[in-house]
Amino acid sequence: MSSDNLTAILYGIEDIRLEQRPIPNIKDDQVLLRMDSIGICGSDVHYLVHGRIGEFILQKPMVMGHESSGVVHKVGKSVTHLKVGDRVAIEPGVPCRYCENCKQGKYNLCPGMIFCATPPVDGNLTRYYAHAADFCFKLPDHVTMEEGSLLEPLSVGIHACRRANIGLGTKVLILGAGPIGLSVLISALSMGAGGIIITDILDERLKLAKELGATHTLIVSRDLKEEDLVKKVHDILGTAPDVSIDCSGLEATNRLALLATKSAGCVVIVGCGPPDVKIPLISALTREIDIRGVFRYCNDYPAALALVSSGKINVKKMMTHHFDMEETKKAFDTARYNRDGAIKVIIHCTPRDENNPKPF
Numbered sequence: 391m392s393s394d395n396l397t398a399i400l401y402g403i404e405d406i407r408l409e410q411r412p413i414p415n416i417k418d419d420q421v422l423l424r425m426d427s428i429g430i431c432g433s434d435v436h437y438l439v440h441g442r443i444g445e446f447i448l449q450k451p452m453v454m455g456h457e458s459s460g461v462v463h464k465v466g467k468s469v470t471h472l473k474v475g476d477r478v479a480i481e482p483g484v485p486c487r488y489c490e491n492c493k494q495g496k497y498n499l500c501p502g503m504i505f506c507a508t509p510p511v512d513g514n515l516t517r518y519y520a521h522a523a524d525f526c527f528k529l530p531d532h533v534t535m536e537e538g539s540l541l542e543p544l545s546v547g548i549h550a551c552r553r554a555n556i557g558l559g560t561k562v563l564i565l566g567a568g569p570i571g572l573s574v575l576i577s578a579l580s581m582g583a584g585g586i587i588i589t590d591i592l593d594e595r596l597k598l599a600k601e602l603g604a605t606h607t608l609i610v611s612r613d614l615k616e617e618d619l620v621k622k623v624h625d626i627l628g629t630a631p632d633v634s635i636d637c638s639g640l641e642a643t644n645r646l647a648l649l650a651t652k653s654a655g656c657v658v659i660v661g662c663g664p665p666d667v668k669i670p671l672i673s674a675l676t677r678e679i680d681i682r683g684v685f686r687y688c689n690d691y692p693a694a695l696a697l698v699s700s701g702k703i704n705v706k707k708m709m710t711h712h713f714d715m716e717e718t719k720k721a722f723d724t725a726r727y728n729r730d731g732a733i734k735v736i737i738h739c740t741p742r743d744e745n746n747p748k749p750f
């Protein structure tokens with residue numbers, strides 16, 4: 391085995407370094423992975439720029455990355471479902487398995503969750519990485535390593551749509567056409583949504599949303615009045631949405647979601663924005679709107695993999711940029727400044743395509 395374990399480490403604000411780290415030892419229930427593809431998430435960029443997300447503060451150097459795939463290099467003694475050479479998608483959060491939330495099947499809410507690249511836990515933007523084997527999902531031969539890494543944001547999309555109970559004919563408003571908004575879009579389509587309007591401030595993102603199957607798009611700008619936006623959504627969709635899913639996490643989008651949704655509908659808010667927001671709560675309550683949160687995902691990787699491997703969902707269009715690991719800083723700049731229409735930027739810790747299905 392090569393002793394090269396080049397690793398991308400965040401030392402502090404605006405300070406990513408590529409350094410060698412020791413290759414980790416594995417526990418009996420773990421596998422050692424030769425890492426392949428890692429997508430850059432908004433949270434990675436946020437830690438780089440701000441050094442914190444809410445109460446999660448970078449207090450010591452942390453390895454970046456949590457949207458990943460790799461190839462099994464070694465298996466722990468008690469691992470039975472994986473073997474050396476298996477290509478896997480890595481679910482990056484491993485819960486305690488013993489708390490009440492874990493026992494009730496809501497392991498995403500486990501207070502003891504160990505989640506990659508969330509301080510103080512290291513991520514997996516590295517060449518070799520040890521992970522719980524049962525949080526690794528074997529990829530069928532025809533699924534690429536990049537697609538494997540995109541199962542992570544796709545799982546967020548699936549979880550949000552499951553929380554919203556999207557089904558046949560559901561009319562959906564999605565706020566934000568970044569990677570999570572687009573993941574929600576393709577998940578909602580696969581679940582039978584009948585009419586989807588998606589908003590963003592960037593036209594190029596909406597163009598991609600249209601290509602991915604959005605029925606309608608709406609460009610928003612700060613100078614548009616809230617009630618005018620609500621009216622536009624209703625006019626374009628032909629009715630009020632049954633469900634609104636906010637993937638922007640801004641006060642303005644929280645508000646628009648609540649105001650636009652039909653009575654007895656559901657508003658799902660993904661991720662986090664400012665800790666305190668001013669929302670039209672009474673209007674929402676007196677119209678019996680269900681407001682639901684989304685925290686990452688839980689038991690959603692299998693569905694994400696099934697959708698990608700069956701061809702029902704195409705995540706390839708979301709991957710806009712590819713970089714080798716040595717170009718990590720450039721990759722982060724591209725993601726951070728949305729350079730050249732960047733949506734999902736992928737870093738390759740193994741040369742691109744080395745582990746991918748070969749064309750016939």
Ligand code: 572
Pocket residue numbers: 431432433443444446508542543546661662685686
């Ligand atoms: O891919 C999962 C994911 N989750 C995000 C952000 C990015 N990627 N969340 C938003 C931030 N929260 S948090 O609770 N936190 C920093 C742990 O504020 C987690 C979910």
Ligand code: ZN
Pocket residue numbers: 431432433456457
């Ligand atoms: Zn993420």
